[in-house]
Amino acid sequence: MTREKTTNAVEVRGLVKHFGETKAVDGIDLDVREGTVMGVLGPNGAGKTTLVRMLSTLLQPDGGTAKVAGYDVVRQPRELRRTIGLTGQYASVDEKLSGWENLYMIGRLLDLSRSQSRERADELLERFSLTEAARRPVMKYSGGMRRRLDLAASMIGRPKVLYLDEPTTGLDPRTRNEVWDEVKNIVAEGNTVLLTTQYMEEAEQLAEELTVIDRGRIIAEGRVPELKAKVGGRTLEVRPADPGELQRMVGALAQAGLDGLAGATADEASGVVSVPIVSDEQLTAVVSLLGERGFALADIATHLPSLDEVFLALTGQKATHQDDDNELEEVAA
């Protein structure tokens, strides 16, 4: 990968971590430029969390080198810990404490004075819309509030590099959007972020560059639009109430002359018409067109390329995670 000459906040060279026979991370090179968001996309067990844990000094690498903000993960762990913020499945807050107490404690642990810690806790609770819940124990928080507090907790020390390890895994779509908005704000402030995710959509929303890993190895990397172009975008799936209308629907869409509608296809077996989505406007136009033409619809949904489809498009082979039995639906690109 060639890059313009800028400082790398994260520099990983040939990083290796084995757990017995399992090569969790098997020779990864990674550069994250200052002020950018690097997405690391991969299925469960690809080595994403192992990578993040090594970069946060929680795990010792078996080989290779890694530097964060210029500090070596093995030789300068303490200096390094001063420069990072960690949010993820494994780095959590104390459920028995209130949101405020959690943030105050972290402030004190980061050597802020009592009054600084108080101010910073108030400030971040406000910023992540948690002021009302500030005094409630975290175990009473909703999933989204909990993730926002996790984000706030990792921001207390104004880290030079922020790790977000699967920040929205397990959240419902609405909450996911909420967390994305917060992450986008963090990114807009010029923070350097290393984001791991299982979702192409998340990488697309948040990251500028993307590294796709599988079985501890990099299988693709590049700027998100480039990779996205290879993978294909969202698809609209419409199911007419009467399966007999499939062909008439495709015909009506094709005649409408809207962008991308020539790509509409009917799948008789599943009784669904698929339309590649090129823009929000086009999506709206398609839906209102169907209404105007008086089609009775049983179901309407948008569909993103699954991780399997992403892997298939990028590498020509399926991802190697355990549940390989997902059907590979055709992505109309």
Place this chain on the structure above:
Amino acid sequence: MSTATVKAPQSGESPTGSGAGSGSAPQKPGTVEGRIGLQANLRHIGALVRRNALQIKQDPESMMDALLMPIIFTLLFVYVFGGAIGGDGASGDRDQYVQYLIPGMMGMMGMSIAMAVGTGINEDFRKGVMDRFRSMPIARSSVLIAKSVVEIGRMLVAVTVLLTVGFLNGFEINGHWLGMLAAIGLTALFGASLLWIFILLGLTMNTAQAVQGVSFLVLMPLQFGSSVFVPPGTMPGWLKAFTDVNPLTHLADAARGLMLGQGEVAGPVMWTVIWSVGLTVVTAPIAITKFRKKT
């Protein structure tokens, strides 16, 4: 432990804390910037003690062991067994038994409370809180020291409750107040040394339940195979051999000597101190190393 650079916040209270320095990290010390000074370390420990105290406030049930156990055990043993242990069931024997039982149970309080530390550490790891701490620029040992400070506080609460229940049920120390303070101090010292064993268990076992199960297995024989509840005189030889070396026996005898002013004092006190220091010297470094390396 010669590399220790950190002192426990209250050195009298937590003699084991000074072994948990930050200077013995496996990696070479980095630049001055990366070092954690004594003051910063105390501040970190303070913040973590506050956390553990708040946990108790939020979850008062976690104090049940310290509050109820001394009451239940005292009443159970004094009123169920107390009369019979003397032989003829007269109430005079019960009063004598209170004198015997209360000092003996002090060490048992220390031991039972110490047990909880293992489950707490285990839970912190499972819930990811520990990873947050370990990815922060604090000495990793400060998490353990803070936990120990709070547990020692809980031991003191349990012992206070025990003594109060004892006094209400006829326990008398005839002015041996200094002896009582010394016995409390000895209990805290012994309890602190046990903390490391249970921390080690908490780091080794996979679930909090497993920690509790194993802890109980260790606890029961030690508590009953001692002079805590009855004088070991009537026990068979093999059991008596065990009770004679059991540190709980030494602590119970020491507390009796100190608070009742009768029986030997110097020997049991010395053995209690030897046991406490010995357990700490052996288990604390292992526990701290394991804590640092745990993934």
